[in-house]
Amino acid sequence: LRHEALEQLHKVADAASLNDLRVQYLGKKGQLTEILRGMGALSAEERPIIGQVGNDVRAAIEAVIAEKQDGFDRAATAHRLQAETIDVTLPGKAVNLGSVHPLNKVAQEIEDIFIGMGYSIAEGPEVETDFFNFEALNLPKNHPARDMQDSFYITDEILLRTHTSPVQIRTMKAMNGQTPVKIICPGKVYRRDDDDATHSFMFNQIEGLVIGPNIRMSDLKGTLLQFVREMYGPQMEIRLRPSFFPFTEPSAEVDVTCAQCSGKGCRMCKHTGWIEILGCGMVHPKVLEHGGYDPNEVTGFAFGMGVERIALLKYDIDDIRHFYANDTRFLTQFAKI
Numbered sequence: 001l002r003h004e005a006l007e008q009l010h011k012v013a014d015a016a017s018l019n020d021l022r023v024q025y026l027g028k029k030g031q032l033t034e035i036l037r038g039m040g041a042l043s044a045e046e047r048p049i050i051g052q053v054g055n056d057v058r059a060a061i062e063a064v065i066a067e068k069q070d071g072f073d074r075a076a077t078a079h080r081l082q083a084e085t086i087d088v089t090l091p092g093k094a095v096n097l098g099s100v101h102p103l104n105k106v107a108q109e110i111e112d113i114f115i116g117m118g119y120s121i122a123e124g125p126e127v128e129t130d131f132f133n134f135e136a137l138n139l140p141k142n143h144p145a146r147d148m149q150d151s152f153y154i155t156d157e158i159l160l161r162t163h164t165s166p167v168q169i170r171t172m173k174a175m176n177g178q179t180p181v182k183i184i185c186p187g188k189v190y191r192r193d194d195d196d197a198t199h200s201f202m203f204n205q206i207e208g209l210v211i212g213p214n215i216r217m218s219d220l221k222g223t224l225l226q227f228v229r230e231m232y233g234p235q236m237e238i239r240l241r242p243s244f245f246p247f248t249e250p251s252a253e254v255d256v257t258c259a260q261c262s263g264k265g266c267r268m269c270k271h272t273g274w275i276e277i278l279g280c281g282m283v284h285p286k287v288l289e290h291g292g293y294d295p296n297e298v299t300g301f302a303f304g305m306g307v308e309r310i311a312l313l314k315y316d317i318d319d320i321r322h323f324y325a326n327d328t329r330f331l332t333q334f335a336k337i
């Protein structure tokens with residue numbers, strides 16, 4: 001039996017047949033088990049001898065089975081590792097990369113231009129008090145000019161800022177009367193407008209404020225001309241039209257040469273050759289006082305521009321809503337600019 005079993009075991013080529021043989025010899029109804037079970041019929045002298053032989057045979061068979069099983073296990077593992085091998089030379093799958101949003105890009109460009117002129121960046125809260133948003137900017141309660149900026153009120157005294165101008169006051173107060181003040185403030189502002197191609201309830205502004213002894217309107221004009229030429233090209237011109245803001249006196253609206261027709265006149269500039277880009281003026285004496293400055297000692301200028309508007313003009317985009325829809329077909333166009 002031993003001879004026969006070992007011979008068969010040596011021939012076994014797979015784990016399943018190995019198991020069959022184990023059952024055949026060592027299983028409950030296996031051949032060796034049968035023999036050992038039949039030992040009761042033997043005489044007392046024969047029993048230990050046959051028992052010993054039986055155990056030896058069992059041990060020998062078990063040893064061969066274990067050895068074989070081990071071999072099969074190793075082969076299976078090797079096979080699996082082989083199958084799982086990764087070809088590191090295959091080209092990878094391309095990952096979709098995001099890109100800087102065009103509005104952020106334009107805002108950064110504007111910031112860079114002013115940083116190059118020695119400005120620092122200031123920030124203020126989007127949830128603002130009535131005092132900073134209106135009162136301190138010479139817009140007392142019931143002032144008709146408050147209607148220019150329909151507001152989202154949270155309480156009677158707290159609202160979403162309608163412009164970045166409150167940061168003028170916050171900056172002045174933080175400076176404690178020191179000069180020069182030379183800041184720009186980028187940020188989101190909110191107005192109760194119905195959204196359309198040129199209006200949005202939320203948009204981005206960049207405020208500018210300069211205060212010092214003897215700051216003049218010509219400084220403002222030179223600064224804006226420099227900005228416009230860096231932003232849109234050296235051939236650009238600007239013109240200042242008289243306007244009104246309660247917090248500046250005199251006030252002006254600034255037009256740039258229409259980039260579309262180089263000033264010749266087209267539909268975009270309503271055949272004037274000019275396109276409005278921002279509001280500005282000399283800081284009103286009352287505003288200087290609210291900020292802790294003596295209007296007899298210092299003067300200043302301020303300006304405020306809409307980032308969306310600057311970006312629409314720069315990239316010839318016809319609808320402000322493209323900026324907020326997050327359609328990647330729109331956004332990816334700016335990835336490489």
Ligand code: PHE
Pocket residue numbers: 162163164165207245248279280281302303304305
């Ligand atoms: N705050 C004004 C607006 O939102 C813009 C402005 C800023 C005008 C500073 C003059 C000076 O329309």
